[in-house]
Amino acid sequence: MIVDTLRFATAGSVDDGKSTLVGRLLHDSKSVLSDQLAAVEAASLRRGQQAPDLALLTDGLRAEREQGITIDVAYRYFATPRRRFILADTPGHVQYTRNMVTGASTADLAVVLVDARNGVVEQTRRHAAVTALLRVPHVVLAVNKMDLVDYAEPVFAAIAEEFTTYAASLGVPEITAIPVSALAGDNVVEPSAHMDWYGGPTVLEHLETVAVVADPAGDAARFPVQYVIRPQTAEHPDYRGYAGQIASGVLRVGDAVTVLPSGRTSTIEAIDVLGEATDAAWAPQSVTVRLADDLDVSRGDLIASAASAPTPTRDVEATVCHVSDRPLHPGDRVLLTHTTRTVQAIVKEIPSRLTLGDLSQHPAPGALTANDIGRIVVRTAEPLALDAYADSRRTGSFLLIDPADGTTLAAGMASTAV
Known part of the structure; x- marks a missing residue:
């Protein structure tokens, strides 16, 4: 049973293997359609490669395939029996830092790749800094191309220690290091037979089990008004509802709220979800809220908990x-x-x-x-x-x-x- 959705982004320096990792993840988790795989195989053969280049599953732009790099943010959607995933494969080149910011801005988790031969480089530190700046709550360090360093544990340990120390100094709250070979499939979906010294999760196992669902009751209630509903029918002559998506927290019937930026106060009289009345709703549900008082509320106003309303x-x-x-x-x-x-x-x-x-x-x-x-x-x-x-x-x-x-x-x- 699919229980929730994880949004995650991949990042790393050029040629660290981000697109190959994503392609391996999609391929080995059986999330690639047969016609997609056939197209990749055909494109790989045209480039003189005997085996399918799984990076082509995400490098969809013609310019990306010609240059062998990721330029745009490539979004992919897939699912396993345990969780849905929204994946953003972001560019590694410094020229496209803005694209990496776009992909990571809504992510619950970031996968930062490092080439085991090169270790932590300037762009690795740059991506760690961006994830810290954007307050991405979970970071996975994927030390890739372990097959090119003979799967040596000391190489992985040194890179993991350097990155973890640096990222922790920036305030990254949680870091998980995993040694992988995206090309060979080691520790991406299936455990590696070449690294018996590693006893942690594979990349997919960690993505499936990392805790990302926060308790909305711990957040201040915020409800941006997107649309005002006034049907003005004989059945509902005085109906005035404010529709939108709850940005954070929980709304309950009877809660005292403040409408911003006006500062007028009221209480929640009713909450409708898909046309059905409910006593409470929480982020990120889309709802219609009705207030006890007839206030001037329009699109762009923010309905917030009266006890924790921000100051305009x-x-x-x-x-x-x-x-x-x-x-x-x-x-x-x-x-x-x-x-x-x-x-x-x-x-x-x-x-x-x-x-x-x-x-x-x-x-x-x-x-x-x-x-x-x-x-x-x-x-x-x-x-x-x-x-x-x-x-x-x-x-x-x-x-x-x-x-x-x-x-x-x-x-x-x-x-x-x-």
């Missing part, structure tokens, strides 16, 4: 990953999208740019360019009810949009109001 602010300090080829400068006018609310904003200043190797700050960079991660201060035209990203990855995140053409400029993680 127009001045926000945040860390952003710049994803656009157009640089971001102080004084730039942008649109800021937070949950279901979009407001006009201006970039007041860019205090620093992050050095991902050690998370140190480079002061006053003057601008952020593609793949840069830096600190910014934004002034919004209307108040926003943001949480700190450290408290909520959902209501502490936002996007900066180019108002001229609608392209995404940066992905932001709010810290504190200033």
Whole structure:
């Protein structure tokens, strides 16, 4: 029986074998359709390879196949009897750091690959820093290509110790190291016959068993309003419901709530899930909420627990990953999208740019360019009810949009109001 869903991302330096690992995972877990495998076999033969190149299962872009690298984020969906999976195979090249941020931003777990011959390199540290910055709760260190170092335990132990020490210093909460050979299939789905010194789980076993379902009752209730439902029928002449997806926490009938940014208070009179009344609902359910008082509530408002409602602010300090080829400068006018609310904003200043190797700050960079991660201060035209990203990855995140053409400029993680 499938019990839940795990979102995970793969990352690592170029040629560490990410796509091959993903292909092996899909192939050995019987998650590849016969026509997909036939297409990979045919493509491999055209490239002069006798065995199927499993990396082609995820490197779907023609440019990726020609260059032999991952450029875009490749999403794959598969399932085992124990769990569903949403997988993001992210690029390894420094030029595509922004794509790695995109893939890992919603991940419950990150698989960071290291080539056993090269050990921990600069890009490995960069990806560890990004996972720490994005607060990915679980990290798997997959020491790949163990077959090329004669499956030597000391090689694995040294790499695992170096990475674990570094990642722990960045605040990564949980690290699991696994020695693998993606090409040969060792410890990916099936245990390796070549590494009897390793007694831990395979990659798939760990993915199936890692605990990722948090108790929503421990989180503050946050409900961004997506749509106001007013049927105005003879049967329901006074019906006014607020529809959306619960971002965090639990909503219960009778709970005191605050509507932000207005600050008006009320209590929850009813909760409807798929047209049926219920006494309680929790993240990430999509529901319709009815309030006891007739308040002016519209799309973009946030219904929050009255006991822990954030303070709306127009001045926000945040860390952003710049994803656009157009640089971001102080004084730039942008649109800021937070949950279901979009407001006009201006970039007041860019205090620093992050050095991902050690998370140190480079002061006053003057601008952020593609793949840069830096600190910014934004002034919004209307108040926003943001949480700190450290408290909520959902209501502490936002996007900066180019108002001229609608392209995404940066992905932001709010810290504190200033």
